[in-house]
Every structure is written in C-alpha cells, then in structure tokens.
Amino acid sequence: MSHVIPLTGFLGAGKTTTVRALAHYGESKRHRVAVVTNDQDGDLIDTLVVARSGRAVAEVTGGCFCCRYDDLRAALDHVAAQSAPRYILAESVGSCTDLTATVVRPLERDGGLGVGPLIAVVDPIRLLSIEAMSPSTRYLFERQLLDADLLAVNKCDLLSPASIATVAERLADVPARTIFYSARTGAGLAELWNLATESRVARTTDLEIDYDEYAAAEAELAWLNRRFTLHSAKVISARDWNDAFLRSVAEHCTASDFEIGHVKVVVRRGELLAKASLTHRDGAPQHDRTDLRHATAAVGIVNARVACEPDEVEALVERSMEAANRALDTQTQLLPGGGAFAPAAPQPTHRVLVAG
Ligand SMILES: Nc1nc2c(ncn2[C@@H]2O[C@H](COP(=O)(O)OP(=O)(O)OP(=O)(O)O)[C@@H](O)[C@H]2O)c(=O)[nH]1
Ligand SMILES: [Mg+2]
Structure with missing residues (x-):
C-alpha cells in the first residue's frame, strides 16, 4: 500500500x-x-x-x-x-x-x-x-x-x-x-x-x-501563472535574465508596499531549466536551477503570489519583464491564458471533525 x-x-x-x-x-x-x-x-x-x-x-x-x-x-x-x-x-x-x-x-x-x-x-x-x-x-x-x-x-x-x-x-x-x-x-x-x-x-x-x-x-493575495516566450539576437545568460526580472519585481513591490508571498520564474529549453525564486521583497533572488545556461530562444513560466490586486500583479509582471528585456536586450511575449485572480473563499469538499 x-x-x-x-x-x-x-x-x-x-x-x-x-x-x-x-x-x-x-x-x-x-x-x-x-x-x-x-x-x-x-x-x-x-x-x-x-x-x-x-x-x-x-x-x-x-x-x-x-x-x-x-x-x-x-x-x-x-x-x-x-x-x-x-x-x-x-x-x-x-x-x-x-x-x-x-x-x-x-x-x-x-x-x-x-x-x-x-x-x-x-x-x-x-x-x-x-x-x-x-x-x-x-x-x-x-x-x-x-x-x-x-x-x-x-x-x-x-x-x-x-x-x-x-x-x-x-x-x-x-x-x-x-x-x-x-x-x-x-x-x-x-x-x-x-x-x-x-x-x-x-x-x-x-x-x-x-x-x-x-x-x-487567501483573498489578500493576487495569483498569476503566465507562460511567455523569450528571444534574443545574441546569446544571453538565462540566470541573468531571471535575476534582472526578480530584482525588478522586488523594487516594484518595495515602491508600492506590496508583500511578496512567492514569485518564481523558470526559463526552459527542452529539459534544461533556469529557475529562480523571490520570497521576500528585500531579499535577493535565489537561483535554484541553472541547467539552462545560455539561450537565444526559450519558453518561460512565471508564478507570482503577491499581496495586491490582480490587475496590479499583472502590471508588476509586465513592467518587470520590460526591465529585464531592457537590461539584457531581449524580447518577451506573454502567451494567452492565465489571467490574474484572487483565490475564492475555501469550500472544502469534506470536513471531518473529531467533535462530529
Ligand atoms: N537557503 C535555503 N533556501 C531554501 C531552502 N529550501 C528552500 N529554499 C529556497 O526557498 C525558495 C522557495 O522554495 P520552494 O521550495 O519553491 O518553496 P515552496 O514552499 O514550495 O513555495 P510555494 O509552492 O510557492 O508555496 C527557493 O528559492 C528555494 O531555493 C533551504 O534549506 N535553504
Ligand atoms: Mg512549491
């Protein structure tokens, strides 16, 4: 069993x-x-x-x-x-x-x-x-x-x-x-x-x-899972792109006084990943995976949980991507689907209590 x-x-x-x-x-x-x-x-x-x-x-x-x-x-x-x-x-x-x-x-x-x-x-x-x-x-x-x-x-x-x-x-x-x-x-x-x-x-x-x-x-947090594509005319470091993106997220969250739950980003090509996380707005990005070192074209996913309104987390992610694109001379395109939302009130399927 x-x-x-x-x-x-x-x-x-x-x-x-x-x-x-x-x-x-x-x-x-x-x-x-x-x-x-x-x-x-x-x-x-x-x-x-x-x-x-x-x-x-x-x-x-x-x-x-x-x-x-x-x-x-x-x-x-x-x-x-x-x-x-x-x-x-x-x-x-x-x-x-x-x-x-x-x-x-x-x-x-x-x-x-x-x-x-x-x-x-x-x-x-x-x-x-x-x-x-x-x-x-x-x-x-x-x-x-x-x-x-x-x-x-x-x-x-x-x-x-x-x-x-x-x-x-x-x-x-x-x-x-x-x-x-x-x-x-x-x-x-x-x-x-x-x-x-x-x-x-x-x-x-x-x-x-x-x-x-x-x-x-739960409703205090805005939730965003978005896919994107990343392109560059010259070879870039996937780690550096993730770092620039998350540093910009931290700066925007500090400026707007948004608490960060967790913002994760992954850039991948096939099985190779570059993944980084930010769990505190005054902390540095943590680079957890760097198997994908260099790229000119890759696909990415961002998962952001931030204490703000859903439209604010969308703007935050877009502005931070623009900042990373400016820093590394790259272009990104957000793919359709995955709009931001605040989780609905929890409604458990079962609730088994000792007290009955
Ligand atoms: N220094 C240090 N960092 C850690 C350790 N464990 C996890 N982290 C870092 O903490 C960050 C968040 O880790 P995750 O494992 O993604 O956290 P999680 O609880 O699964 O996050 P959610 O699924 O978003 O709730 C990443 O940057 C990790 O590298 C640890 O033992 N030491
Ligand atoms: Mg997790």
Missing part, C-alpha cells in the same frame, strides 16, 4: 525543495517515491522542478487539495497505479490550511492508502518577522502551524545558533514536535525522512478556525 505524506506551510517556505530532497533521499534508500503538486491555477513551476525520469508526478490544479479533494484522490490513485510507489509526497497550496480535517482525515476514512503525519514546512525568516505580517496573513500562517503533526523548520543553513534558539522559543507553544533541517544542504533531512515515513498518530482535538478570516487571508 502506498503511504501519502502531506506537506503544508506558507508560500515560499521550501515545500517543493523539501519534496525534491526527500524524494531523492527516499530513492537513494531504494524506495519508489511519487509526487503530487497543487495550485490554484495551471502552469506549475513546481511540477517541472520535481519531475524526474522514472518518478510519477501528478498535479491538482484549479484549487487547493481541500476544495479539490476528489481530484486529489484521483491524482493519488493515478500515481499509485502508475508506479506503485511506497511513498507519495503531496505538496499543498501555500495559502491553504485546515488540512487535517479536510484532507488527512478524509483520506484515512476512505482507506486504500496509508497517511503520514501532516508536515508544516516553516520558513524561519518569515517566522522571525511575523509582526510585519498583515493580521489575516498571520492568522493563516499560525493556523498552518497549529494544524500540523510535525513542524519542519527549513532553511537552517541561513540561521545562527542564536536565531535557532529564538525560533524554537517562538514555536514552544505549538503542540507539534519541531525539527530543524535544510532542504538545500541536506542537514537534518534523514531525521525528517524518518519522522515523515512514520504512520500518523490520530489527534483528538479539532483545529479552531474561522473560515471568514481564512478566506480574507
């Missing part, structure tokens, strides 16, 4: 990087691992990032796992039938919560799959600046922590021992067990794997959650 390991956690916390690292780790231990990704829209950079020959990958798009439970179940059954994986890592949308009641318990009730602990991947840098969050975002962020069976504090390579102690103190009131690791360096990953592959211990309490506040937090 396949065993589902669900991951939650705020936008940009490192869920996909963790899924990729855990999948590699599990495969190195000769386990077959599959992955299910999730987004409010199509054209997912995360799916490209976790794809690897021999690994079954499926997407649930058009809504979060809780609102698309039947699609999630179909995706899990699909990858289970395709490759009979021992483990299925399932990454939920970063603005979603209440997954114990809406996904984990319904999966346990429906049977046919084992279910592991609900892991909340935590970005410690975001946790340390929790006071700067809007009240709605903070509410959502805290619900994700309270909903989890295991708190996985990622990005420890960025933390001093003193900061690790501060993060641990801030999480002391959350009942779930906490572990620290880095999906990037692999430190602590073996322990995370061992805990993630245990069976879940059923909880006896329900998450206290106000769906109006949760909906308000």
Whole structure:
C-alpha cells in the first residue's frame, strides 16, 4: 500500500525543495517515491522542478487539495497505479490550511492508502518577522502551524545558533514536535525522512478556525501563472535574465508596499531549466536551477503570489519583464491564458471533525 505524506506551510517556505530532497533521499534508500503538486491555477513551476525520469508526478490544479479533494484522490490513485510507489509526497497550496480535517482525515476514512503525519514546512525568516505580517496573513500562517503533526523548520543553513534558539522559543507553544533541517544542504533531512515515513498518530482535538478570516487571508493575495516566450539576437545568460526580472519585481513591490508571498520564474529549453525564486521583497533572488545556461530562444513560466490586486500583479509582471528585456536586450511575449485572480473563499469538499 502506498503511504501519502502531506506537506503544508506558507508560500515560499521550501515545500517543493523539501519534496525534491526527500524524494531523492527516499530513492537513494531504494524506495519508489511519487509526487503530487497543487495550485490554484495551471502552469506549475513546481511540477517541472520535481519531475524526474522514472518518478510519477501528478498535479491538482484549479484549487487547493481541500476544495479539490476528489481530484486529489484521483491524482493519488493515478500515481499509485502508475508506479506503485511506497511513498507519495503531496505538496499543498501555500495559502491553504485546515488540512487535517479536510484532507488527512478524509483520506484515512476512505482507506486504500496509508497517511503520514501532516508536515508544516516553516520558513524561519518569515517566522522571525511575523509582526510585519498583515493580521489575516498571520492568522493563516499560525493556523498552518497549529494544524500540523510535525513542524519542519527549513532553511537552517541561513540561521545562527542564536536565531535557532529564538525560533524554537517562538514555536514552544505549538503542540507539534519541531525539527530543524535544510532542504538545500541536506542537514537534518534523514531525521525528517524518518519522522515523515512514520504512520500518523490520530489527534483528538479539532483545529479552531474561522473560515471568514481564512478566506480574507487567501483573498489578500493576487495569483498569476503566465507562460511567455523569450528571444534574443545574441546569446544571453538565462540566470541573468531571471535575476534582472526578480530584482525588478522586488523594487516594484518595495515602491508600492506590496508583500511578496512567492514569485518564481523558470526559463526552459527542452529539459534544461533556469529557475529562480523571490520570497521576500528585500531579499535577493535565489537561483535554484541553472541547467539552462545560455539561450537565444526559450519558453518561460512565471508564478507570482503577491499581496495586491490582480490587475496590479499583472502590471508588476509586465513592467518587470520590460526591465529585464531592457537590461539584457531581449524580447518577451506573454502567451494567452492565465489571467490574474484572487483565490475564492475555501469550500472544502469534506470536513471531518473529531467533535462530529
Ligand atoms: N537557503 C535555503 N533556501 C531554501 C531552502 N529550501 C528552500 N529554499 C529556497 O526557498 C525558495 C522557495 O522554495 P520552494 O521550495 O519553491 O518553496 P515552496 O514552499 O514550495 O513555495 P510555494 O509552492 O510557492 O508555496 C527557493 O528559492 C528555494 O531555493 C533551504 O534549506 N535553504
Ligand atoms: Mg512549491
């Protein structure tokens, strides 16, 4: 029987990087691992990032796992039938919560799959600046922590021992067990794997959650997934183009006082990718993949989640592409489809409560 390991956690916390690292780790231990990704829209950079020959990958798009439970179940059954994986890592949308009641318990009730602990991947840098969050975002962020069976504090390579102690103190009131690791360096990953592959211990309490506040937090974000083409008369560095694009995004967000959830960009030619991310407007772009080094023609995808209006995120992406085009003497063309939107209020397919 396949065993589902669900991951939650705020936008940009490192869920996909963790899924990729855990999948590699599990495969190195000769386990077959599959992955299910999730987004409010199509054209997912995360799916490209976790794809690897021999690994079954499926997407649930058009809504979060809780609102698309039947699609999630179909995706899990699909990858289970395709490759009979021992483990299925399932990454939920970063603005979603209440997954114990809406996904984990319904999966346990429906049977046919084992279910592991609900892991909340935590970005410690975001946790340390929790006071700067809007009240709605903070509410959502805290619900994700309270909903989890295991708190996985990622990005420890960025933390001093003193900061690790501060993060641990801030999480002391959350009942779930906490572990620290880095999906990037692999430190602590073996322990995370061992805990993630245990069976879940059923909880006896329900998450206290106000769906109006949760909906308000989701609606604060504008969401844009867009495809584009990139052309240049001379050979350019794909990494430099991504860097110029994301630096311009950061500048515009700072000037307009928009908080960034996560802006990702990928430029690809065939299997070769250049991928970069921006998770804080005052941080530098992170270049996660640079297999595609040089190009004169490529296709790209941008996935942007920014606290602003949908038309503002469209303008932000267009202006930032123009800035990158000016800097590198390139031309881009946005392809049709994928307009910006604010996620609709969550309406879970199932909500299984201990209290009944
Ligand atoms: N320094 C450092 N950066 C990391 C680590 N894990 C992830 N990141 C970076 O954090 C950024 C976001 O990572 P993702 O894995 O895409 O985050 P996510 O939670 O899947 O994001 P969404 O799917 O948009 O919610 C990327 O630039 C990663 O390289 C880590 O352990 N250390
Ligand atoms: Mg992701």
